[in-house]
Amino acid sequence: MKLGETQSLxxxxxxxxxxxxxxxxxxxxxVFRYNREVFAIxxxxxxxxKPDGIVRILGQVSAGTLVKKGxxxxxxxxxxxxxxxxxxxxxxxxxxxxxxxxxxxxxxxFFDPDQMQFAAQKISPIPNSGxxxxxxxxxxxxxxxxxxxMERNLIRLSVLIKEERPYQKG
Amino acid sequence: xxxxxxxxxxxxLNGAIGIxxxxxxxxxxxxxxxVAPADYYQGEVFxxxxxxxxxxxAALLSYCTLFIGSCxxxxxxxxxxDNLCHASAGVGIFFTSIALITGSIWAKPTWNTWWTWDPRxxxxxxxxxxxxxxxxxxxxxxxRKREATYAAVLAIIGFVDLPIVYFSVEWWRTLHQPMSxxxxxVSIAPGMLMPLIFxxxxxSLLFSYMLMIRTQMLYLQHLLEAKQxxxxxxxxx
Numbered sequence: 184m185k186l187g188e189t190q191s192l193x194x195x196x197x198x199x200x201x202x203x204x205x206x207x208x209x210x211x212x213x214v215f216r217y218n219r220e221v222f223a224i225x226x227x228x229x230x231x232x233k234p235d236g237i238v239r240i241l242g243q244v245s246a247g248t249l250v251k252k253g254x255x256x257x258x259x260x261x262x263x264x265x266x267x268x269x270x271x272x273x274x275x276x277x278x279x280x281x282x283x284x285x286x287x288x289x290x291x292x293f294f295d296p297d298q299m300q301f302a303a304q305k306i307s308p309i310p311n312s313g314x315x316x317x318x319x320x321x322x323x324x325x326x327x328x329x330x331x332x333m334e335r336n337l338i339r340l341s342v343l344i345k346e347e348r349p350y351q352k353g
Numbered sequence: 354x355x356x357x358x359x360x361x362x363x364x365x366l367n368g369a370i371g372i373x374x375x376x377x378x379x380x381x382x383x384x385x386x387x388v389a390p391a392d393y394y395q396g397e398v399f400x401x402x403x404x405x406x407x408x409x410x411a412a413l414l415s416y417c418t419l420f421i422g423s424c425x426x427x428x429x430x431x432x433x434x435d436n437l438c439h440a441s442a443g444v445g446i447f448f449t450s451i452a453l454i455t456g457s458i459w460a461k462p463t464w465n466t467w468w469t470w471d472p473r474x475x476x477x478x479x480x481x482x483x484x485x486x487x488x489x490x491x492x493x494x495x496x497r498k499r500e501a502t503y504a505a506v507l508a509i510i511g512f513v514d515l516p517i518v519y520f521s522v523e524w525w526r527t528l529h530q531p532m533s534x535x536x537x538x539v540s541i542a543p544g545m546l547m548p549l550i551f552x553x554x555x556x557s558l559l560f561s562y563m564l565m566i567r568t569q570m571l572y573l574q575h576l577l578e579a580k581q582x583x584x585x586x587x588x589x590x
Binding site: 202205209212215216220221243280281291307308309310311312315316317318319321323325326329330333334337338340341343344346 | 361375379382386387391392393394395396397398400401404405408410451454455459462495530559563565567568573574576577580581585
């Protein structure tokens with residue numbers, strides 16, 4: 184490998200190292216936001232650990248249990264993914280279109296261990312984060328690899344051209 | 354012929370385009386993944402928009418470049434322009450494939466299916482097939498000028514698909530949502546729109562950057578092939 188090629192390739196490696204570090208920082212920030220605003224625990228964990236303070240739980244509105252009141256509040260049972268565990272929920276937040284029978288939801292609120300009831304104040308759709316992560320990985324990883332290999336090949340070709348001097352006759 | 358000085362300036366400008374693109378993509382990803390609120394109905398899944406839409410726009414941009422370049426080639430017969438078209442098809446295949454795959458991933462949680470025979474999806478898949486066909490055609494012809502001419506004609510014919518892709522959501526009742534930004538107005542909340550704008554600009558500039566690199570690569574490859582061909586004939590003689 185020639186000196187010019189080594190220097191040019193080193194510049195590319197340094198640039199890409201910076202890009203990878205920035206991508207890492209972005210990933211960490213996104214994970215922090217996910218843990219702070221999105222992450223929800225299953226019903227089994229809620230009933231086992233009985234956590235204090237505001238938590239998010241994930242589950243499905245048990246079919247036929249939803250009773251809505253005029254002020255937007257509602258009472259229903261939320262079942263776990265495999266429908267083995269249920270917890271009663273009293274929702275007192277704003278009226279929400281997402282609150283429907285058999286709908287999978289994330290509820291934000293706190294658990295009352297004495298009444299074994301979850302007092303929900305906010306409803307969010309299920310995060311489906313796996314789809315988001317896979318879409319970003321499928322889009323950005325090949326892009327990075329494709330671009331990196333293109334830049335490296337261009338440097339190698341440029342060095343080769345300088346050595347071969349094809350533009351000179353004879 | 355594109356003058357050498359213009360070519361030199363374009364290749365120098367490419368570094369700046371790469372940097373601006375990187376900054377836009379960083380801001381877009383930061384706003385899209387960290388700052389933008391979750392969608393009321395879709396929740397977190399809507400964030401796929403920040404890769405799907407920019408890649409789809411870049412795919413359309415690649416075909417527009419291919420079409421304009423092909424017309425220019427048939428007019429001027431400049432092989433540098435042909436290199437640009439060749440590069441645009443290669444990079445375009447990449448962006449089209451990614452747009453289709455990310456769209457499919459987005460479709461599963463929202464439409465409950467990975468694929469449906471929707472006019473937008475089908476016309477976009479046809480665009481990918483046209484681009485693949487374009488590159489395949491180039492490998493079948495030995496003579497460089499004939500290869501470039503045939504490829505340019507195919508690219509111009511294939512351009513028919515582009516308005517169908519773009520307007521399919523307006524012309525037919527489709528499962529794919531209509532344009533969010535049109536003459537009728539903007540139907541995205543400002544907090545969700547800003548990251549999208551940054552990502553679209555960033556990915557479009559990245560497409561230009563990749564296009565220039567690939568064009569340079571093809572140019573150098575042809576130069577090298579010509580030289581090696583010359584050496585071979587000297588050896589034979």
